[in-house]
Amino acid sequence: MSRPLRLELSGGLYHVTSRGNRREDIYHDDTDRETWLETLAHCCERDHWVIHSWCQMSNHYHVRASDA
Numbered sequence: 001m002s003r004p005l006r007l008e009l010s011g012g013l014y015h016v017t018s019r020g021n022r023r024e025d026i027y028h029d030d031t032d033r034e035t036w037l038e039t040l041a042h043c044c045e046r047d048h049w050v051i052h053s054w055c056q057m058s059n060h061y062h063v064r065a066s067d068a
Helices: 030-047
Strands: 013-019 049-056 060-067
Touching: 030 049, 030 060
Parallel strands: none
Antiparallel strands: 013 060, 049 060
């Protein structure tokens, strides 16, 4: 079951994370990591997000972001 929707606050700082099922790897190589970064950049441009920090690990990631 998914989590309930969270409130979105203008200028709010959000910590977003996602992990692979059963803690399995979500990135298999540097190409996967680069593709993920390109997708994140596209989403930021489209939705006017500002990324303050991010971290990619083999089986999960963390992003700290706010709206522009």
